[in-house]
Amino acid sequence: xxxxxxxxxxxxxxxxxxxxxxxxxxxxxxxxxxxxxxxxxxxxxxxxxxxxxxxxxxxxxxxxxxxxxxxxxxxxxxxxxxxxxxxxxxxxxxxxxxxxxxxxxxxxxxxxxxxxxxxxxxxxxxxxxxxxxxxxxxxxxxxxxxxxxxxxxxxxxxxxxxxxxxxxxxxxxxxxxxxxxxxxxxxxxxxxxxxxxxxxxxxxxxxxxxxxx
Numbered sequence: 351x352x353x354x355x356x357x358x359x360x361x362x363x364x365x366x367x368x369x370x371x372x373x374x375x376x377x378x379x380x381x382x383x384x385x386x387x388x389x390x391x392x393x394x395x396x397x398x399x400x401x402x403x404x405x406x407x408x409x410x411x412x413x414x415x416x417x418x419x420x421x422x423x424x425x426x427x428x429x430x431x432x433x434x435x436x437x438x439x440x441x442x443x444x445x446x447x448x449x450x451x452x453x454x455x456x457x458x459x460x461x462x463x464x465x466x467x468x469x470x471x472x473x474x475x476x477x478x479x480x481x482x483x484x485x486x487x488x489x490x491x492x493x494x495x496x497x498x499x500x501x502x503x504x505x506x507x508x509x510x511x512x513x514x515x516x517x518x519x520x521x522x523x524x525x526x527x528x529x530x531x532x533x534x535x536x537x538x539x540x541x542x543x544x545x546x547x548x549x550x551x552x553x554x555x556x557x558x559x560x561x562x563x
Contacts, residue, residue: 354416354424355431362411362424364401367432370394374440377447377461384461385506388472391436392480392495392502395429399484399491408488422485422554426477430547433473437466448524455522458510463532464521465509467539472505474539474546481550485558 373390376382402408411421444461459465480498484491513522520528521535 351423351427354420355427357411358424358428359431362398362402362407363428363432364394364397366397367394367428370397371432371436371439374436374443377440377443378450380451381455381457383458383506383510384455384465385458385468385472385510387436387440388469388506389502391433391473392476392499394432395476395480396491396495398428399425399494403489403491418559419555422481422551422558426481426547426551426554429477429481429550433477433543437469454524459513460522460524462522462524463529464535467532467536468505468509470536470539470543471546472502472509474543475505476502476546477543477550478546478553482553482557485554485561488558488561 370390370393373387376387377384408421411424412418440461444465447461454460459468476498479501480494483494483497512518520531523529523532
């Protein structure tokens with residue numbers, strides 16, 4: 351598993367992937383829709399798959415002494431590394447903004463526990479749709495990205511809109527009482543991410559193993 355991820359990071363990852371991992375710094379921008387951070391996360395994965403298509407990465411990896419399911423596993427590991435790495439790197443900026451910008455975010459959701467729960471859920475759904483569509487051909491990364499982008503954009507829009515509803519104002523809080531209420535959202539997001547990513551691996555493997563390269 352480590353060797354697969356090492357290969358992906360050294361040979362397959364597009365340089366923009368690492369740039370998009372740092373987009374958590376956008377949390378320091380006042381009055382900004384922070385859901386855009388998750389869009390950049392999906393864009394980094396798309397750029398990497400597009401880069402792999404142009405460099406023949408799928409065929410190259412398939413020629414290595416690994417199973418076809420390991421080809422899919424390597425890409426899933428890369429996606430998990432990018433997504434969880436981006437969220438982890440954004441946490442210091444989320445904590446810092448509570449000091450620098452204590453008035454909150456008037457545009458949409460605040461960078462809190464619910465925000466990260468929604469982000470995990472959005473990434474989980476994106477992974478499931480993107481990997482399932484891409485490994486139908488192992489070539490059409492653009493089509494897979496556009497299809498996976500639909501639920502991604504809807505999820506971001508829903509996240510930003512819910513906090514404006516009076517009964518759900520606690521989703522936008524950063525005080526301890528609000529954060530405690532948001533923990534189930536964070537847990538649910540983590541469960542959706544885990545199930546979505548495992549489903550992405552299963553669907554991608556099933557389709558890729560039937561593919562004649």
